[in-house]
Amino acid sequence: MPKLEQFEIKKYWQIFSGLKPIENKVNHDQVLPILYNSKLDSSVLNKIWFLADIDEDDNLDFEEFVICMRLIFDMVNKNISSVPDELPDWLVPGSKVKLIKERKKREQIENADLPPKKEIKVDWYMSPEDLDQYEKIYSSCVKLTDGTITFNELSTKLSTKFFNISKTDLNKVWSLINPQNLPSVDRDPTFYFIHCLRQRNDLNAEIPASLPNSLAEICNKKQVNYNLELSQPSAKKKDPVRGVDNVHDNVVDSNADNISNNAFTDDNSIKQKYATLTDEQVVNVREQLEGLMQYKKNEETQGGSNRSKNVNINSIIDDLDNMEQQVELLESYLSNKRHELQSLQAEIS
Template identity: 50%
Template sequence: MPKLEQFEIKKYWQIFCGLKPVENKVSHDQVKPILYNSKQDSSILNKIWFLADIDDDDMLDFEEFVICMRLLFDLINNNISTVPDVLPDWLIPGSKAKLIKQKRSNNPVTSTPKEEETKKAREVDWYISPNDLKVYNDLLTKSTLTDGSFTFSSLSIIVNSNPTHFINVSNGDIEKTWKLVNPKNSTSINKDPAMYFLHILKQNSDLNAAIPNSLPSRISNIIDKSEISYKVDSVPRTETTTRTSNTTNKNASVVKSQFENLLNYKKMESSSKSIQANVRVDSVIDDLQNIEKQVDRLESYLSTKKNELNSINNQINQLK
């Protein structure tokens, strides 16, 4: 049997929504017209239903509905001659794998070796096509925080609420992928690792690609990009900071001095170039303004650090 295709899942999703599911589930009565319109024997239809109803609640969620429709259409289109006794592994959603394993252990009669067609999981293809890039951008646009970052919760909602893209993804897959693209265990990640988070899970769902244990170095370099934090409050106030603050202040002073020198150089450069008719005045002004802003920011940062150091020294003196 060929594997599930993206267009196929979308078709099943349209049919599923047309049945007006309640709490993401449809009953046997709702699905019955589709089953009986297939003109298949009732015993065959019952077998398909019981195979699809993995949790035995006489209802089908979307993942189970996909199984039901796929078996039915494969039978109608002569892709299979009979309904299998057990679900092929590739048709088992990741979120249902544990339940299937429990059912098979409780019923060894139906527990058979993996089918011959089951293949070793593929490796993730790290290339993101333009089409996939557009899909990821559209999904991420709806869930970004005010600072443009993404939390585990917001990304999990994207995956769980878009079964057409992530039908075979389990919660375990989501957690493992989050840890993979978030090696620093931050509360949120920026857009680049969020893109690869979705890409890995889509490859896992579409191609049965295994969630990797590590990232290629070129992907790690993209994900590990870090930015300077200007939040002084994020530095814990301990005696160690008394020593590190001196170093920080020295470093800040050096950087400030470098920027001031660069600013003076730019001013002299702009002065000399103003004589030339073809000078790009706007560009020079922008450079000056940007440098001045950075000097101001560093001066403010240096002042805050000095105040913090004085405060720490006062606390130490009071304890003596």
């Protein structure tokens, strides 16, 4: 690590003066843009701030600011691979030597009295106060058209609130609450994501390797995607929405083969496809199909929107006809099942 040069000090003074210090000091908010522009992990930046703030007043005078800037530039330029645990003697200003010695002595006394560290586990219970706080964060995030939030949006938002979490922490917790590796998550996984990282930030809690079973079921639930921009390959054309088959597969069998466009007009094929459905599953599929139909109708009526300009009207009409036929067949199938049930009940009685 090369020692300080005079030109460096002049450069740091220009930056320091540009921050408009008050009584020759700048606070954390004033320095924050410089910290974020460095692209260093928040855990690294927090350690640099701690080392630079020798008098521990949460402000930096010019001498402390020079320490902060030098450590940041050394990390960015890879002159050092990690932030040192203690400041090298050549980087300590003469006016701060006494404070450094007092800090070391105080830390030695405090560490001697501390009991052995215990591993802190994440408590997954969320109080009403927690939920209110997480709801505010969730509401402030930019969401996709289906109401879900991406990793980049969440990590950017939380990095400004939790300064003791690293990129590694963010990635670990994202994988934890998003086991299906989806590009975005909805409300419940978002809350668990924030809740876990908050305890990591505040309590240094260990990130667990897996979720409790009850939470795993919530985070593993599959979502029906209504995004018009997604396409599905078919024998004749590409459907601008996820096909009806995908809805069925999510409810009944994720490994079932996709139904081709020809199957939409083949009553026998459709009946065979849904032969194993229970009454409750038929109702669920029908509700989802009707939801898709309503969504498509809404898109069709919004002729002035930007999205409708990119959608083929004929394709929408075809899709609506196909889904209406699906609903009719499902209703017919459900009616037959009910008649069979009534017959069986009559024979039993």
